Amino acid sequence: GTLGIAVIGTGRMGADHVRRIGRTVGGARVVAVADPDGDRVKEVAAGLDGASAHTDPAAAAAAPGVDAVLIASPGPAHEEALLLALARELPVLCEKPLTPDPAGALRVVEAEQRLGRRLIQVGFMRRYDAEYERLKELLDAGGIGRPLFLHCRHRNASSPSFFTSDMLISDSVVHEVDAARWLLGQEVTAVSVVSPRPSGAAPEGLQDPQLVLLETSGGAVVDVEVFVNCGFGYEVRCEAVGESGSARIGDGHAMVVQAGGRWGGEIAQDFTVRFADAYDRQLRRWVAAVAAGRTEGPSAWDGYAAAAVSEAGLTARRTGLRTPVELAERPALYR
Numbered sequence: 001g002t003l004g005i006a007v008i009g010t011g012r013m014g015a016d017h018v019r020r021i022g023r024t025v026g027g028a029r030v031v032a033v034a035d036p037d038g039d040r041v042k043e044v045a046a047g048l049d050g051a052s053a054h055t056d057p058a059a060a061a062a063a064p065g066v067d068a069v070l071i072a073s074p075g076p077a078h079e080e081a082l083l084l085a086l087a088r089e090l091p092v093l094c095e096k097p098l099t100p101d102p103a104g105a106l107r108v109v110e111a112e113q114r115l116g117r118r119l120i121q122v123g124f125m126r127r128y129d130a131e132y133e134r135l136k137e138l139l140d141a142g143g144i145g146r147p148l149f150l151h152c153r154h155r156n157a158s159s160p161s162f163f164t165s166d167m168l169i170s171d172s173v174v175h176e177v178d179a180a181r182w183l184l185g186q187e188v189t190a191v192s193v194v195s196p197r198p199s200g201a202a203p204e205g206l207q208d209p210q211l212v213l214l215e216t217s218g219g220a221v222v223d224v225e226v227f228v229n230c231g232f233g234y235e236v237r238c239e240a241v242g243e244s245g246s247a248r249i250g251d252g253h254a255m256v257v258q259a260g261g262r263w264g265g266e267i268a269q270d271f272t273v274r275f276a277d278a279y280d281r282q283l284r285r286w287v288a289a290v291a292a293g294r295t296e297g298p299s300a301w302d303g304y305a306a307a308a309v310s311e312a313g314l315t316a317r318r319t320g321l322r323t324p325v326e327l328a329e330r331p332a333l334y335r
């Protein structure tokens, strides 16, 4: 039958997921929505036939017809929503970050371990981007030899008013942390952060851009330019350099127009556009896995590891020192 989904958080990301579930994913429908903003959540529910509107995430997860939960609330609200989904043994797709901090992530990992089975998938959706998938296939096949570097560029056109210097690492670079762990099959062991004088286009006080350096357990080095007020668009690039070659994704030339003696193309302005297909594929595969009684993709452990690296990154940025990553022992459930 049709999978009933409760969507927790109906802000920009949550609303995008509600639309996506109705539009691109067969076999699923939104049966409950929750958001602290009562007016907003009623407005979103009104557009969904038969969905109930709640301000309490627990009530939404307990609503009739709910088979799975999608968490798209702000990071600090994730832990409570995750624990209540686990308490009801509901499969859950949780937008990144799993939790903003490693301690919270470990509490979630331990709760899932007590259940003895995985129910959580974390929304590191680049793993579902066709270009990232191709790059992983190439690296797994040894196509460029042992990877030595990943040169990453993570650019946003402009940052929201609530964005802080720490969020460049905890909310943006966290994608490269997961991508590096997934592409290389390794852990991140140390983080260093060096920053240029902030761009004049960045809001007063925001340390933007930053250069974040990740060292990995397999001896590779990952550098990430994160620039959230680049002005020209949303651009995510990655070049893998190995012992016998290199491979680059994210050039984004979907179409090159030649006219009037000029050539050019367009640059996406937002991550929901650049990664639209990745979000669609992520959701389709999650719904299919849940319907088949499986949990796959980025796990709560991946969410914990990313939070541990983020925490080291925040320390590195504030101290200017290379900071080792402290990781707990990886439980058998996640091996």
Ligand code: ISE
Residues within 6 Å of the ligand: 155, 156, 171, 172, 175, 228, 271
């Ligand atoms: C946002 O949360 C994302 O997930 C985007 O992919 C990232 O580019 C942006 O900087 C984050 O704030």
